[in-house]
Amino acid sequence: MTLTGNWSYPTAIRFGAGRIGELPEACAQAGIRRPLLVTDRELATLPITQATLDILEAAGLGRALFAEVDPNPNDTNLAAGVEAYRDGNHDGVIAFGGGSGLDLGKMVAFMAGQTRPVWDFEDIDDWWTRADAEAIAPIVAVPTTAGTGSEVGRASVITNSLTHEKKIIFHPRVLPSVVICDPELTVGMPKPITAGTGLDAFAHCVEAFSSPHYHPMSQGIALEGMRLVKEYLPRAYADGGDIEARGQMMSAAMMGSTAFQKGLGAIHAMSHPIGALFNSHHGTTNAICMPAVLDLNAEAIRERFDMAAAYLGIEGGFDGFRTFVQTLNDRLGIPRTLSEIGVTEDRIDELTRMALQDPSCGGNPIVLTQDNLEALFRRCL
Numbered sequence: 001m002t003l004t005g006n007w008s009y010p011t012a013i014r015f016g017a018g019r020i021g022e023l024p025e026a027c028a029q030a031g032i033r034r035p036l037l038v039t040d041r042e043l044a045t046l047p048i049t050q051a052t053l054d055i056l057e058a059a060g061l062g063r064a065l066f067a068e069v070d071p072n073p074n075d076t077n078l079a080a081g082v083e084a085y086r087d088g089n090h091d092g093v094i095a096f097g098g099g100s101g102l103d104l105g106k107m108v109a110f111m112a113g114q115t116r117p118v119w120d121f122e123d124i125d126d127w128w129t130r131a132d133a134e135a136i137a138p139i140v141a142v143p144t145t146a147g148t149g150s151e152v153g154r155a156s157v158i159t160n161s162l163t164h165e166k167k168i169i170f171h172p173r174v175l176p177s178v179v180i181c182d183p184e185l186t187v188g189m190p191k192p193i194t195a196g197t198g199l200d201a202f203a204h205c206v207e208a209f210s211s212p213h214y215h216p217m218s219q220g221i222a223l224e225g226m227r228l229v230k231e232y233l234p235r236a237y238a239d240g241g242d243i244e245a246r247g248q249m250m251s252a253a254m255m256g257s258t259a260f261q262k263g264l265g266a267i268h269a270m271s272h273p274i275g276a277l278f279n280s281h282h283g284t285t286n287a288i289c290m291p292a293v294l295d296l297n298a299e300a301i302r303e304r305f306d307m308a309a310a311y312l313g314i315e316g317g318f319d320g321f322r323t324f325v326q327t328l329n330d331r332l333g334i335p336r337t338l339s340e341i342g343v344t345e346d347r348i349d350e351l352t353r354m355a356l357q358d359p360s361c362g363g364n365p366i367v368l369t370q371d372n373l374e375a376l377f378r379r380c381l
Helices: 019-030 047-058 075-087 099-111 191-210 216-238 243-262 266-278 282-296 298-312 317-331 345-356 359-363 370-380
Strands: 005-007 012-015 035-038 092-097 139-143 155-159 166-170 178-181
Touching: 012 019, 012 243, 019 047, 019 092, 019 139, 019 178, 035 047, 035 075, 035 099, 047 092, 075 099, 075 155, 092 099, 099 139, 099 155, 155 266, 166 266, 178 243, 191 216, 191 243, 191 266, 191 282, 191 298, 191 317, 191 359, 216 243, 216 298, 216 317, 266 282, 266 345, 266 359, 266 370, 282 298, 282 317, 282 370, 298 317, 345 370
Parallel strands: 012 178, 035 092, 092 139, 139 178
Antiparallel strands: 005 012, 155 166
């Protein structure tokens, strides 16, 4: 199978190896003539970023770069990015990178024309309607990892630098106008990042599939997304130059992000505050929490995962799936405990309080309480 295509779901996507060369056409399609490329500090120094800036410059689009982006992007990063956007008289953003670059880039495009604080647009009720929709700049997204799927998302996760809480900022027009998915951009990912980002995509699919809400389209996408991760993440981890595996994982990442419109759950409710307080890698944190959350939700999700296991070629129904998850984590070098990534027992009360406030709680198949969340954190330590 040739992994090349142009899709229009959930937005315009140019998928295939080498398609980063089409970035100038993608900018024209989005109506961008003076782009600001937003990425993280580490990625800004790598050859793929410099080559992308060369493509822009050769097309007469300049090579403007903003890279003051932390691994867990925050409001300070956002303020600096908005200032750079306005000072450069830009008319659109190229969000480039993993989840941090994509999320921050989308928020720069969103906030550059707003007059209210970013926290006024948190994903609560209809707060998104407070934004001036016409002032949102166009976005072209270029993922360089295969995990968050933020390239096809209508929200970003931003950390409040004062409270250390992660907040989800939502608006329908934050969905990028055009996405370029080029698996060649992911070839240089180190093994730990390949594993962590890939398991982030898996967590999105698992939690969407577990969510009790009615959304059969998301349910189907989540199931196939799990299959792609099962088949291709070990291959991408073993051989970073396996373009087929890299491409299939980029598809799985977009599928996970699309599927979790149905809801997320305790995995993300735990992972968001851990990332905010301990600056841990989001996907790796999700992977550590996943086995314990599956156990918590077992009776509510057993029947549907019995069916999923059969589709995935896993024997033993739900129990076989639960065993597969831990085996996959171990195979990919994921720590078994949160303490191995720096989480300390003295912060459990604070983590529990923050988790209870996380919107992800609403998608868990059983009701999350202070008691069962605290027990989860302690079990994962």
